[in-house]
Amino acid sequence: MLDQIANILHQACNVRGNDRLMVGVSGGPDSMSLLHILNHLGYKLIVGHFNHKLRPEASEEACIVDSFARQFGLSFISAEGDVPSYARENSMSIEEAARQLRYQFLFKQAQDNNADAVLVAHTADDQIETILLHLLRGSGLAGLTGMNYRTLPNPWSPRIPLVRPLLSTWRTEIDEYLLANNIKPITDQSNLETAYKRNRIRHELLPLLESYNPRIRNNLIHLGHILREDYSVLQDLVDTAWKSCLIEQTPGCLSFHRPGFIELPVAIQRYLLRRAVAYHLPGMVDVGFDAIERGRLFLLQDRASGQVNVLSGLWLIRNGDSFALTFNPADLPPKEFPSLAPRQIVTIIIPSRIEINNGWILEVELCSKSNLSEKQDNVTDYSYTVLMNLEELEQPLILRARKPGDRIQPLGMGGHSMKISDMMINLKLPERVRESYPLVCSGGQVIWIPGYRLSEIVRVKDESKAIVRLALFRESTT
Amino acid sequence: MLDQIANILHQACNVRGNDRLMVGVSGGPDSMSLLHILNHLGYKLIVGHFNHKLRPEASEEACIVDSFARQFGLSFISAEGDVPSYARENSMSIEEAARQLRYQFLFKQAQDNNADAVLVAHTADDQIETILLHLLRGSGLAGLTGMNYRTLPNPWSPRIPLVRPLLSTWRTEIDEYLLANNIKPITDQSNLETAYKRNRIRHELLPLLESYNPRIRNNLIHLGHILREDYSVLQDLVDTAWKSCLIEQTPGCLSFHRPGFIELPVAIQRYLLRRAVAYHLPGMVDVGFDAIERGRLFLLQDRASGQVNVLSGLWLIRNGDSFALTFNPADLPPKEFPSLAPRQIVTIIIPSRIEINNGWILEVELCSKSNLSEKQDNVTDYSYTVLMNLEELEQPLILRARKPGDRIQPLGMGGHSMKISDMMINLKLPERVRESYPLVCSGGQVIWIPGYRLSEIVRVKDESKAIVRLALFRESTT
Numbered sequence: 024m025l026d027q028i029a030n031i032l033h034q035a036c037n038v039r040g041n042d043r044l045m046v047g048v049s050g051g052p053d054s055m056s057l058l059h060i061l062n063h064l065g066y067k068l069i070v071g072h073f074n075h076k077l078r079p080e081a082s083e084e085a086c087i088v089d090s091f092a093r094q095f096g097l098s099f100i101s102a103e104g105d106v107p108s109y110a111r112e113n114s115m116s117i118e119e120a121a122r123q124l125r126y127q128f129l130f131k132q133a134q135d136n137n138a139d140a141v142l143v144a145h146t147a148d149d150q151i152e153t154i155l156l157h158l159l160r161g162s163g164l165a166g167l168t169g170m171n172y173r174t175l176p177n178p179w180s181p182r183i184p185l186v187r188p189l190l191s192t193w194r195t196e197i198d199e200y201l202l203a204n205n206i207k208p209i210t211d212q213s214n215l216e217t218a219y220k221r222n223r224i225r226h227e228l229l230p231l232l233e234s235y236n237p238r239i240r241n242n243l244i245h246l247g248h249i250l251r252e253d254y255s256v257l258q259d260l261v262d263t264a265w266k267s268c269l270i271e272q273t274p275g276c277l278s279f280h281r282p283g284f285i286e287l288p289v290a291i292q293r294y295l296l297r298r299a300v301a302y303h304l305p306g307m308v309d310v311g312f313d314a315i316e317r318g319r320l321f322l323l324q325d326r327a328s329g330q331v332n333v334l335s336g337l338w339l340i341r342n343g344d345s346f347a348l349t350f351n352p353a354d355l356p357p358k359e360f361p362s363l364a365p366r367q368i369v370t371i372i373i374p375s376r377i378e379i380n381n382g383w384i385l386e387v388e389l390c391s392k393s394n395l396s397e398k399q400d401n402v403t404d405y406s407y408t409v410l411m412n413l414e415e416l417e418q419p420l421i422l423r424a425r426k427p428g429d430r431i432q433p434l435g436m437g438g439h440s441m442k443i444s445d446m447m448i449n450l451k452l453p454e455r456v457r458e459s460y461p462l463v464c465s466g467g468q469v470i471w472i473p474g475y476r477l478s479e480i481v482r483v484k485d486e487s488k489a490i491v492r493l494a495l496f497r498e499s500t501t
Numbered sequence: 502m503l504d505q506i507a508n509i510l511h512q513a514c515n516v517r518g519n520d521r522l523m524v525g526v527s528g529g530p531d532s533m534s535l536l537h538i539l540n541h542l543g544y545k546l547i548v549g550h551f552n553h554k555l556r557p558e559a560s561e562e563a564c565i566v567d568s569f570a571r572q573f574g575l576s577f578i579s580a581e582g583d584v585p586s587y588a589r590e591n592s593m594s595i596e597e598a599a600r601q602l603r604y605q606f607l608f609k610q611a612q613d614n615n616a617d618a619v620l621v622a623h624t625a626d627d628q629i630e631t632i633l634l635h636l637l638r639g640s641g642l643a644g645l646t647g648m649n650y651r652t653l654p655n656p657w658s659p660r661i662p663l664v665r666p667l668l669s670t671w672r673t674e675i676d677e678y679l680l681a682n683n684i685k686p687i688t689d690q691s692n693l694e695t696a697y698k699r700n701r702i703r704h705e706l707l708p709l710l711e712s713y714n715p716r717i718r719n720n721l722i723h724l725g726h727i728l729r730e731d732y733s734v735l736q737d738l739v740d741t742a743w744k745s746c747l748i749e750q751t752p753g754c755l756s757f758h759r760p761g762f763i764e765l766p767v768a769i770q771r772y773l774l775r776r777a778v779a780y781h782l783p784g785m786v787d788v789g790f791d792a793i794e795r796g797r798l799f800l801l802q803d804r805a806s807g808q809v810n811v812l813s814g815l816w817l818i819r820n821g822d823s824f825a826l827t828f829n830p831a832d833l834p835p836k837e838f839p840s841l842a843p844r845q846i847v848t849i850i851i852p853s854r855i856e857i858n859n860g861w862i863l864e865v866e867l868c869s870k871s872n873l874s875e876k877q878d879n880v881t882d883y884s885y886t887v888l889m890n891l892e893e894l895e896q897p898l899i900l901r902a903r904k905p906g907d908r909i910q911p912l913g914m915g916g917h918s919m920k921i922s923d924m925m926i927n928l929k930l931p932e933r934v935r936e937s938y939p940l941v942c943s944g945g946q947v948i949w950i951p952g953y954r955l956s957e958i959v960r961v962k963d964e965s966k967a968i969v970r971l972a973l974f975r976e977s978t979t
Contacts, residue, residue: 159714236637
């Protein structure tokens with residue numbers, strides 16, 4: 024067992040003989056063994072213990088770990104945290120809060136003490152429980168790979184690796200090691216990580232699976248090994264695809280080249296979208312298959328422009344040959360917004376198709392009552408598409424940029440009128456976009472800010488007989 | 502449900518409206534629904550029923566399916582088979598034999614009747630049971646992808662696809678459909694495919710998994726969708742790697758370029774080896790992780806030549822910059838065999854290092870008793886390495902090609918002597934290799950055919966004091 028762990032430390036964990044290692048030690052069997060083994064192998068160690076203060080005996084346990092470390096002449100660092108408060112403030116479970124605080128502590132201490140890595144004592148049993156937890160929760164390939172021997176970057180550091188050298192060691196081996204070396208770990212602690220579901224997996228699911236196949240534990244470890252390498256190959260392809268498709272990356276918006284995207288294999292399309300969602304929602308663990316698939320199929324459709332809500336208010340916006348992911352469409356790069364040429368004023372004939380800058384097109388058509396429902400279906404996907412009551416329009420409609428003093432009575436604001444200039448600031452339209460942004464006017468009044476607001480005056484009512492559909496979109500080359 | 506299935510038939514199954522479809526119908530709920538749905542959608546159908554004759558009511562069931570087909574004016578073809586005999590002859594389970602005979606019948610009939618596809622009625626429930634079966638059995642990515650909507654080539658045809666349009670339809674939906682359409686399937690049949698393990702998964706494991714996550718069934722279906730696309734990307738990379746690394750492909754031997762292989766990502770190395778094993782063992786379902794990893798790590802080692810038994814007598818043979826997989830090393834391409842230049846005769850000095858054709862090297866050294874165990878360890882991996890008892894050697898040893906009348910007393914044949922020329926035929930050494938094959942001789946006697954036979958005369962005994970180690974190998978450039 025020692026040879027195997029020494030080998031894993033050297034090869035899979037990439038730990039060097041003279042590295043300083045920060046070891047997380049709870050005092051339980053796994054971490055006490057890890058500490059003992061690392062000390063035996065001659066590594067330079069710092070012992071870190073985080074007191075979650077969730078049980079009365081917690082302080083006593085810190086003393087036990089301290090004296091164990093002292094016995095080997097190792098420096099011992101401990102801290103305590105208010106787990107329940109942290110959980111409340113960050114709306115997370117007690118278990119997740121304890122985990123976050125513990126890792127934050129370990130990595131902070133690792134940095135302050137110039138440690139080269141943080142080591143934790145997850146075993147092969149933890150590994151297969153993790154794989155099964157992910158399978159149950161509904162994971163793709165990533166979850167089924169389990170934990171890595173070495174993770175860098177990790178959520179707590181871009182520079183200090185998180186290392187798990189016991190991932191191939193079974194608890195039964197740990198128990199034998201403890202016995203052989205006369206180590207007395209804290210055994211009666213209600214292990215925080217051993218939450219309800221994990222406990223059920225350990226005591227109920229795994230024994231059942233073993234009754235189907237006695238080698239299931241080894242098979243799951245092998246599965247992890249296989250899938251980790253498979254996943255790594257796929258992620259390399261996603262790196263390449265990301266670089267070749269990315270147009271612009273700002274804190275609020277990612278934009279990509281759509282023709283490049285639709286040429287990618289389905290699997291890589293999915294991973295690229297997952298990565299783009301993770302960019303905006305880094306803490307989001309379970310992004311569902313349906314959300315990703317909804318976005319992906321929307322991008323594959325033969326339609327020019329539009330947007331869908333992928334999840335949690337995150338928009339996927341198509342604009343001709345590009346698409347973007349953003350919480351706020353105003354965060355799109357300026358060139359993604361429609362614009363008119365300086366002093367351009369266009370008289371709108373019904374029906375007509377008007378080309379403006381950058382491939383943007385304004386399509387205007389009359390709808391009969393009979394085909395309205397079909398037309399309205401489209402409207403839900405296209406925020407750049409609106410329906411207007413023909414009877415309220417003063418023709419000809421005019422397409423032009425804003426003028427000083429322009430106002431609009433936005434739909435649903437009870438007829439209250441707002442200045443266009445204030446509105447554009449409120450909508451967070453980028454400054455250089457505002458001056459050339461196309462507005463539709465009727466009788467000198469602004470009745471539509473495409474993509475943002477329609478006027479109350481022209482809204483379609485139940486009794487409206489003739490309806491005009493306006494769509495501003497960009498055509499794609501594919 | 503009908504819309505969804507019509508859509509799947511069109512898109513995922515690639516079935517055209519005027520295709521002739523051979524439908525496998527057992528008479529159970531799934532296949533009776535499939536037949537009814539396909540007929541309703543207006544496809545041209547042929548009904549195929551295979552009578553496994555494993556139960557007394559089997560013939561009656563054939564009649565039920567026949568009359569159901571007749572009711573729609575469809576042609577009905579049935580056959581019966583002796584499943585137990587087939588199972589015995591091919592050393593397979595009754596279930597597997599039934600499956601093989603059934604598919605052979607369906608594809609034979611499809612071909613004879615010019616059908617464009619064979620359709621079977623596996624449901625979404627079958628799909629998740631299959632995924633879990635593979636997980637339990639110990640699968641990599643391939644098994645977890647489950648079944649495909651369309652499989653071509655398949656084990657029964659290179660040209661006629663196997664199509665499964667109900668893979669997204671749940672049994673509960675089937676039951677509703679049967680009720681709504683007043684279809685009475687054969688329900689009391691002890692479904693052959695529903696073997697013991699599958700039944701346990703259905704009635705024991707899945708309900709338990711649902712108690713962890715009520716959405717587990719959907720999640721497993723999504724997992725299949727995700728992994729199928731992931732797997733497809735990886736297999737495309739394996740195709741490319743295979744083409745770029747393959748040196749020669751004969752019925753008995755595959756040889757590859759090792760420097761190209763070791764540059765591949767670990768995952769692709771594993772898949773390439775799996776595919777090479779499958780080439781030699783097409784019926785082998787469960788090739789273990791350990792077997793593939795043993796072969797792969799052997800190829801990565803910094804050693805010049807040697808061979809390992811991957812599994813079932815299949816050898817992985819390294820020779821300098823190439824490696825080969827074969828059941829019989831004599832099936833290697835001729836250029837992979839060592840050879841002497843015409844009329845080349847070399848006097849062997851101990852120790853020495855002699856270079857012959859094509860980068861092959863004969864290394865000769867004296868071993869002391871003390872380092873023998875270490876040297877002997879090597880011998881197990883190198884069939885081109887032997888130990889000889891120095892006291893029995895008549896020096897100088899000579900390296901030369903065969904001469905008429907050459908004989909050897911092979912080890913373990915009780916001193917029985919054999920003609921070298923006969924021996925080379927028995928060993929299946931390719932004819933053009935034999936004339937130049939290097940032999941080691943002592944006092945005019947052949948004492949070693951490298952890679953094949955050592956002489957009884959020179960074998961190392963317990964009392965042997967001085968030992969000579971001979972190794973014939975090829976150096977690699979990496």
